[in-house]
Structures are given as structure tokens and as C-alpha cells.
Amino acid sequence: EPEVTQTPSHQVTQMGQEVILRCVPISNHLYFYWYRQILGQKVEFLVSFYNNEISEKSEIFDDQFSVERPDGSNFTLKIRSTKLEDSAMYFCASSTDSLSPLHFGNGTRLTVT
Amino acid sequence: KNQVEQSPQSLIILEGKNCTLQCNYTVSPFSNLRWYKQDTGRGPVSLTIMTFSENTKSNGRYTATLDADTKQSSLHITASQLSDSASYICVVNRAGGSYIPTFGRGTSLIVHP
Numbered sequence: 611e612p613e614v615t616q617t618p619s620h621q622v623t624q625m626g627q628e629v630i631l632r633c634v635p636i637s638n639h640l641y642f643y644w645y646r647q648i649l650g651q652k653v654e655f656l657v658s659f660y661n662n663e664i665s666e667k668s669e670i671f672d673d674q675f676s677v678e679r680p681d682g683s684n685f686t687l688k689i690r691s692t693k694l695e696d697s698a699m700y701f702c703a704s705s706t707d708s709l710s711p712l713h714f715g716n717g718t719r720l721t722v723t
Numbered sequence: 724k725n726q727v728e729q730s731p732q733s734l735i736i737l738e739g740k741n742c743t744l745q746c747n748y749t750v751s752p753f754s755n756l757r758w759y760k761q762d763t764g765r766g767p768v769s770l771t772i773m774t775f776s777e778n779t780k781s782n783g784r785y786t787a788t789l790d791a792d793t794k795q796s797s798l799h800i801t802a803s804q805l806s807d808s809a810s811y812i813c814v815v816n817r818a819g820g821s822y823i824p825t826f827g828r829g830t831s832l833i834v835h836p
Contacts, residue, residue, distance in 0.1 A: 614766070652828040653767065653812065666823055701766050708822045711757060714766025 612636045616702050616715035623692055623722055631687045631718045633702030642685045643703040643712065644677065646670070653701070659685065660708075692722045725750040727815050727827035735833045740803055744830045746796040746813030754818035758787055758798045761810040761829065770798070770811075803834045 615634045623629050635642050644656040657667040659677055676688045685704075689696055699719050703712040727748045736742050748756070755774045759767035771782050773789040773796060780787050784807075786799045800807055810829040816822065 653826045655823050655826075658822065666821060668823065703766070709755065709816065711769035711772065712767070712824075714768070716765050 614702055614704055614713050614715035616700075616718050618718060619716070620719045621721070623720070625694055625722055626691050629689050629692055629720065631689075631700050631702075631720070633685045633687070633715055634683050635685055635702065635704030636713055637683070639704035639706055639713070641665075641705045641708055641710075642677075642679070643705075644687045645701040645703060645714075646698040647701065647717075648698045656687070658708075665708075689720075692720075694722050696720060697722045725815075725817065725825045727813055727825050729811075729813050729827040729830050731830060732828070733831040733833070735835060736803055738803060738805055738834050738836050741799065741801050742803060742832065744798045744800075744811050744813075744832070746798070746827055748794050748796070748813070748815045748825070748827075750794075750815040750817055750825050752818040753791060753794070754816040756789060756796050756816070757814045757824075758785070758796075759812040759814060761812055763809070767812055800832075803832075805834050805836060808832060808834045 617632045642659040645653050647653045655668050657671045658665045674690045678686050699717040701717045702715045730745045757772045758770045761767040771780050771787040775791050784801045789796045810831050812829040813827040814824045816824045
């Protein structure tokens with residue numbers, strides 16, 4: 611069964627550094643998402659992406675965050691200047707349409723020191 | 724404010740026993756409700772979807788119910804197995820406008836042999 615893949619599985623970075631989290635969504639899906647889950651807390655929506663542009667974003671998704679779909683397969687989340695509070699599990703998800711179930715990747719654990 | 728509340732926060736049961744997880748929501752207008760299973764260190768996986776007109780739906784040993792009048796849903800797990808140990812997350816989507824889903828905090832289920 612096709613799945614969403616995320617790399618790396620774990621990223622450690624120093625505060626103030628830029629990080630890029632990578633995702634390969636399921637190939638025939640059209641909607642792409644980033645979520646994050648701080649340890650012990652609930653999953654939080656960051657951004658949705660459709661037709662090569664952001665369709666919705668949350669308050670968390672400020673100017674430090676950006677997303678790109680640089681080619682036909684990859685979907686990336688960039689954090690320009692990481693803060694300690696950015697430490698979390700970041701999940702990429704994709705779906706066939708905006709109301710279909712989300713297919714999540716297994717996440718990238720980001721640790722900011 | 725759109726909220727999803729789940730109970731209990733955590734639950735420990737013996738293998739083979741049944742259990743029921745609860746989800747109350749205030750999301751309005753209501754579109755659909757999904758239950759996801761999240762294994763430790765993995766992304767959530769969709770179990771069921773409930774729309775406004777559906778009262779109950781089964782997926783193997785999982786049975787979800789929905790009472791749209793009282794804005795409550797439950798997930799019943801029959802004959803629990805060790806592999807059912809996971810966090811079960813209730814996610815509610817609004818109708819129209821924003822497609823950002825509202826996540827509950829999840830119920831952590833531990834099945835002991």
C-alpha cells in the first residue's frame with residue numbers, strides 16, 4: 611500500500627539554525643499538509659497546500675515557516691531560525707481531496723538545543 | 724470555540740476485554756468525525772469516518788457511534804489485543820469555510836496480557 615515517507619526521522623539542530631523537513635506524499639494525492647505534535651500534547655495543524663499554493667495555515671505557521679513543492683514528488687517544510695519551542699514531532703500528510711482521510715507519514719522528530 | 728474533548732485520558736485493560744472511548748465536540752457546523760489510531764512514534768492512521776446521517780459504523784473490532792444531536796461519538800473496541808495499545812484520536816471537520824480539522828488530545832489505551 612502506498613505511504614507517505616518523511617526524512618529524516620530525527621533531526622537535531624541548534625537554536626537559530628535553519629532546518630528543512632522533507633516529505634514524499636502519496637503520488638496521486640492532491641492535498642498536502644504539515645502537522646506538529648509537541649511531546650505529550652495533541653496534534654496541531656500547521657498548513658495545507660493545494661495546487662502549488664498554501665490553502666490554509668494556522669497561527670503557529672508564522673513567517674519563520676515556509677513550504678515548497680520543488681518538484682513533482684517532494685513537499686518540504688522549512689523553519690528559518692529554529693527556537694527551542696519548535697522541538698516537536700512534525701508530521702506530513704496527504705489526501706486525495708480536502709474531506710478524505712489524511713494519510714500521515716511517520717514523522718520527523720525535531721530537537722532544538 | 725471549536726473544541727474536541729476526549730475521555731478518558733488514559734485507559735488500561737486486560738487483553739480480550741472490551742472498552743469504549745468517548746469524544747465530545749462543539750465544532751459547528753458539523754461535517755464529519757474521524758477516529759484515528761496512533762501507535763507510539765508513528766503517524767495517525769484513520770479507522771473510521773462518521774458523517775451527520777450515520778449513527779454507527781464498524782471496522783473489524785472497532786465500532787464507532789455518532790449522536791449529532793448531543794455532539795458525542797464513541798469508539799468501542801471488542802476483544803482487545805495487545806496491538807490495540809495506542810493513542811486514539813477523535814478529529815472533527817467543519818462544514819464549509821475552513822477545512823482545518825479540530826483534533827482531540829487522544830485517549831491512551833494500554834492493553835495488558
